[in-house]
Every structure is written in C-alpha cells, then in structure tokens.
Amino acid sequence: MKQQPEAFHPNSTAALADPVLRSNFRGAMDFLRSKRRTAFAVDDAEGGDFDALSRRGEAIKQRCLQQLPALLEQLEQNCTRNGIQVHWAETPAQANQIIESLIRARSGKHAVKGKSMVTEEIGLNDYLDDRGVRCIESDMGEFIVQLAGETPSHIIMPAIHKDAGQIASLFEKTLEDTPYTEDVDRLIGIGRQQLRERFQHADVGITGVNFAVAETGTLCLVENEGNGRMCTTIPPLHIAVTGIEKVVAQLSDVPPLLSLLTRSATGQKITTYFNMISSPRKPGEQDGPEEVHLVLLDNGRSQAFADEELRKTLQCIRCGACMNHCPVYTRIGGHAYGTTYPGPIGKIVSPHLLGLDATKDLPTASSLCGACEEVCPVRIPIPKLLQRLRVESSHAGTAEEKVKGAGSGRKPLEALVWRIWSWACRHPAIYHRGASLAAHGRKLFKFLPSRWKTQRTMPQPAKITLHTALKNRQRRSASPCPQEKIY
C-alpha cells in the first residue's frame, strides 16, 4: 500500500465498515493493554511505579535531546574509532542512495532485514527491489506483511491486523508446498524454515537501532526472535539505519529506557535478545560482519528539534503503547493513517516527516482523550502537541513557518466562523440573544445538515437557556436582590 495520509477520510471510513478488522484490532489491543498493565503492576516489585519510572525515562530523553547535535558528533567519533562507518542522510532519497552504494560496493544481491520502522519510512524495500537487490524481511510479522504486499499496521506488531486464518491462506497461496493450517506453532515453523534458508544466502544484513550510545559508539538492538542477531552476524555487510533522535549519551541511560520500552510494548520485563554492536568482526573472532555502517537519518526531525515544544515529539522510543490505548487506532487500525507511523505518535511525527499539507487530517483525528499521554513511557504530551499542530495547520501563513506546510489546513469559512464565534462570546448580549433564538427554534435543529447525524439524532437546545431561567427567576422573586446575580 502506498503512503497516502491525504486519503485518511475514505480510508478510515472503509476500515470502520470492516467488521473483521474491527474485531481483530479490538482483541489485539485488549491483549496488549492487559500485558502492559500487568508489567507495570504496582504490586510487582520490579515493574512497580510507572510514574517514577516514566519520569526517569522522560528526563533521560530530554537531557539527551538537549545535547543532540553534540551527542551525534560524539557518536560519529566513537563509532568511527570502533570501525563502524557513519553516514548522514537528510532525506529518504539520500538514505536509500547511501545504502544502495554500500551494497553495490560489495556486489550484494540478497539482503535480509531485521524489523525497522525507519527503513519503512524511507521505502527501502521497493527502492532496492527496483534496482535488483531483493530485501527479505526476517521478523515474522514483517515477513507476513511483505508476503501479502502490505505495509506494517503497527510499529511493534506489523501483522496484527491479520488473524491465523488469513495468515494460513496467505502461506498456502504464496509459499510452495505449504498446506493450509491455522495452528500458530506450525505457521511460525513454516515461516522460520523459509527464513533460515534466506539467512544463509544473504550478503547484506539491514537493521534499525533502538539506542545509539554516544559515549561508547554502541548500537543497541532489541528483539525477540533472534532474527536481528542473524542479520547482524551472518552477512559480511551490516547496515544499521536510524533516526537521529535515537542517540543517548551513555550506557547507563539504556537500562531504564529499555525496561520502559519492553514493558510498554509487549509487557515483557526484558526481551529474548538484546544486541549491542560495537564494531565489525575483529581478527580472530568467529562471526560478525566484515563491515558495519550506520546511516543517520534526519527526514524532518531537525524541524521538530528546532522548536522547544515540538521537540518533545523526538522523545519517542517507539514502544507502540499510545496506539494500543488509542480509541481511534483501535477502531480504524494502522493502515487507515496512510503513514509509516500510525496512531497518536504517527499523528505528531508524520507532519514533520511528510509536511502538514499531506497530513493535516491527522492531528484533527483525535478526541484528545489523553489515553496516549497517560500510557506514554517517556511522557510525551501528545494531546498538547496535536493541539499545537492544529494551530500550525490553521494559522494564516504570516508567521515564520515552524512546520513544513503550516497554514495548509486553513479553511476560510471555518476561520470566519471562529472569528464570529469569538466576537459573540465576548459580547454577552449578542451571545445570549443567539442562544435564546436557538432555544426558540430548537425544533429546527434536527433538520440541520451535519455529518454528526449518521448514527446520532441532532441534539436539541432546551426550551429556555440557563441565563433566561435565572433571569425569570429573579423577576418573579418577591424580594428582588440588589445584586441580581446572587442565588
């Protein structure tokens, strides 16, 4: 599926009309929510106090972001010293070109990839495919999504929109000699078998990065299936790609963030694998790639960085908890967003990556219920940032542009309505006259054209307003009060 945040309205309408999708997501989100709840249970001595832990996580990320430019330089120096070659990419196109040239230099043909959202962000698979390099996803969820010709619908659980039956049919149809089975263990076995062969033939391994440690030049990779370790040890060339916000200052910053990440994402205290990559294979070592490269991608992140409030967007550690708890995401699923990152984080990060012109429907698609902020392990004030992006989107383009595409969501009629509304609210006589008129004409309300009415009746004003009721009350009162407003 192509990225098309512009089609959010039709996409979400279609998703809402799909009962299988609705029930798959409801079930999956309920499961993930309960796992997270257990992981942060107060009576669990190790999980414990989510509030204290998340404050710590927030403080670490904010400290690191504050020194972002310096940390990135330090990271580059230390990686280089360790033998990891560092590349900078401002745009997805640059990142793709860098990766392609690295593969070409070794005449690579077969790439295996660990789960990485940033390579989805730059559209790496298609880019390489067009140039004769086949890139196979090695994370089971990603593998399924790739077989189906789709994109991930969740940042942690890419194939969460599919149930066992759908995966069984997909395997039966696309993999040779594969009988239909809904037995989950067998399905995983089939996938594993497929992947094992591909690992053996791969000449390039591509992964993301969860934390890049500036102090030591170490790349940390969190995973459960062991495929990340395969990608980073078997092929002779390992290319890690990451957004610039993933850098942390020191090794001691990692454990608290890791603990928050795994608990928030899958409810695990720790994942099965935690890889720390600090250099290519050294002389005498048994395994490991001959070359390791790190591609640092900006793609709009420095725009978010430049504004102190919007910078908080970059605190994200990509745990997915905000989407799991989002009532909108739960109902429409990840594909409806038409962006790499769906859900609440997608709504605040995508405008920086793609511009507000393409994504202006996303910040408005939230009831601002605050569930995302409540569960975010690094305390990103997502509702506040959504509101800020709404302001950026509706402002006439006079002020200096903070966000690419600012002002593109402004509709002249809407702007006029709010101007009049604001004026009326500041002129009580006018406002109350309007409210009374509405009360008198309340029967007409149900005839108003409005999208509200698809599954609701139109609310009708009461016969008289509270103001009128209280004013009447005074008039009938036996002893009128000198201060008319006290009741």
Next chain:
Amino acid sequence: MAEAIRIYPPKPDRVYLFGTCLVDSFSPQTGLDAIALLKYLGIEAAFPHAQTCCGQPAYNSGYDREARAVARSQMDLFPEPWPIVILSGSCGGMMRKHYPALFDQASEVVAFTERVFEFTEFLRHVVQPTLTDQGDPTRVTLHTSCAGRRELGIHEHGLALLGQLQQVHLVPHDYQEECCGFGGTFSVKHANISAAMAEDKTRNLLGAGVDEFVSTDWGCMLNLNTTLEYAQQPLRGRHLISFLAERIGVSEADRQPGATQVLAEAAG
C-alpha cells in the same frame, strides 16, 4: 495529566458558578440543580450573567487567538476571590490547564486558575458533605469524561459521592476509561470515527444493565444520549448533580426555573 496534590480551601459561604455553554443551551436544569444543591449545603452561588463559553471549542480547533480573546473576557467576570465552580470537567480542564498556557503562565492567570474547581471536586474536597439517600433502590453507572479523568483526575470524586448513597447500586461498565467519542469538533470533522466510539460506549453502558447513567460532562452526554435515541434505546444519561440533588432531597421547588428564591445580600 492530572495534578498530584491540591490544597483545598475551607468551605466558603459563596462561590461563583460557571455554567458552561452546553449547560446553558442544552441543560439549564443542571445549572438550576447546582444552585439548589449548593444552597441546600449552605452556599450561595453568584452567577455572572455576562459569562458565555470558556473558549475551548476554538482552542481545540487550532484557533488559539480567538480562544485567547474569549478566555480573557471570561476571566474578567470573576473579580471577587471566591472559588469558581464549574459544571464540566472539560471546561474545568480548559480553565485550569490551558488558560495558563494560553497566557504564557502569567501570574494573574495562574492565580485565577487556582480558584477553579470542577463541581464534584468542590463538593468532595471543599464542602465535604455527608449525603443521606432519600430515594428508592436504583442501579447507576458513571461515565467519566476524559478531560475530567485525565486532565483533572476528578472521576474518583463522582464515584466517592455516589458511593455515599445507600440505595444506589453503582455498576461499572466495560471499557469505563475509554473515550465516548465526543471531543468537540472531532465529532463533526471525523463524525464516522466518533460515531463508532459512541456506539461502542453506549453498548457498554447498556450492557451494564442499569436504570440510568450519570456523567459530569454535557459534551459526552449529548453524544451518548443522541446515539441512544438514534438506536431507539430508552436509557438516558443526566448530570450527576441533578441525580445527587434528587437523591438527597433538595427541595423540588428550589430546582424549578420559576422558583421564588430567598435572595441574599451580596457582600461584594
């Protein structure tokens, strides 16, 4: 996010009432019941007639300048140092949490917001009444608004007050903490998503098998009641204040719009 600890003043003789625009137009009874309930508890309510709206609709829609102008005009209407009691968690959230942000944390704005209390919060922590239930046994569920729950952390107060009523059986409903889908202009801009959320919420309310549901936010209630009406379900929600007033026997006469009031002399 909800604030951790708040220092509450002693019970005052007089408060300001902020009715909110939705109560004004859609449920004046809520305002009348609030005044009657306060009177019953020995507190006079001052109702500045020039009040209109807290400014939230424009603010949430990204029209911050328009919202700021409205907020400014409202703040001028409450000059005395009395507490300002608000009949909605979401307007309370706007005033307490967003007014300071709108005005760059200006100290007089912060001082104003310190005087803002959502009604159930004010009852529970400032008035601290002992409620005696006068009604028949009934089964009720509380829908907490998201602003009330997450911005102000007031959902506990409604539960605590209801919990004092002997004959009221409080029933939880599934996905209690999940949004009803209102969200102001969200319910018009993304009407289909909003309606799906409202549909799920009403299904859960109906599933609780209650006689009625109460809420502290008229936005949620408009959304849920019109969804229930569309689905031709008899269940309806009303404001927690009206429910409380009725249960503890606040005089019927005091709750009528045309009631003759004993009006107090104003001090200020």
